[in-house]
Amino acid sequence: MNTGTTSPAGAAPALTADRTVHRSLVHKRAVEQVLTTAVAESGGRLLGTAQLPRLHRHYNDTSAPYHDLLLVAEAARQTVEAIVHELLHVPLDRRFVIGDLGIAFTGLDAVRTGPAPADLLVELDIDRLRRRRDGSVRSLRGTAACRIDGRDAALFTGTLRFLEGDSYDDLRAGSTGAPAPGAGEAPPRCDPSAVGRTDPRNVVIGGLRTEQPGEGERPRATEAANETAADFVADVVADPQDPVFYDHPLDHLPGMLLMEAARQTALAACARTRSVPAGALLATACRARFLAFAEQSAPVRCRARPTSSGTVPVTVEQRGEPAAELEITIEAVPGSELLARAPTPTAPPGGAR
16 A cells, blocks of 8 residues: 655665664654664655664573564564654654554574674555544554565564544543552562573563463463463563663553563463473564553563464453453474573572572
8 A cells, every 4th residue: 555655766765774763753762772774665665674783681682593573573663653653644742552563573594693783674564544534644554574685584563543642641541550559569570591581681570370270360262272281370570660661651561561571471381381491492473462551550460371383372461351462473493502502490480580
């Protein structure tokens, strides 16, 4: 779908990796968290570029020789946001509300890390676009193909709504944006090696445990396909001081934090059921459907159960109700040499660190 202003025939898109875009275009306060480098429209194509860092405190804290799945998702998300503002002319004061997000590797060799930074080319194809009566964009659903060095790397999908301030306030009416007394006491984090990390600051779950069906929330539709008899449950550790997920103040838990918590829960669960280190496993796809805002006023937890297919259904719960439903694909990292050097937990996964 061509939704921009068509460029003159033969015009080349002004894409460069020399500098990042303005931080406001990707809803960041810290320049260090900006990954998108340029956006441009050419012949009806909505294009953008981002650079994948090699020394990011959170996303590069892994022993796998591949760019992190959710790093690619974050780069694609930022680039789509910049395209929406710059090329579709959605005002900067609009509040973005995510309905669903998906990211899947389409070429593992393309996302292998190397000696040079990787420049990600993002091309957004809009599947559905809705406008208000005044012509402004109200919502869209799109698919973004991500390439590195001309090779297919990943596919990013999502649904977004763009709300004016009053509409967002109405949507959030009755919610408690500020943490309740005691709600800010984060649970102890898992041992980093239990989720394939080395830095305790990058662990966003704690208290990993098992629950038999019936102890927790209602069973999922996928339960019949599950191999294990118990759910793996973990508490979400939401740290408002974290510079990655809380770059700026929020009145809810951010979607990318929930995706990371679900991914870590799925990794930890698969590591236990397969009896391998979490560092020997790799998330290669993640689909998330957000059902409600996860509030800061009550604990949030993830419930996962690995399946024989390698896809792990994860439900993010708050007050006994689902806030998000995810499906995460976990595969073994290619190359047996990683198993030998992957970190092994030295403390129970639920222990403090």
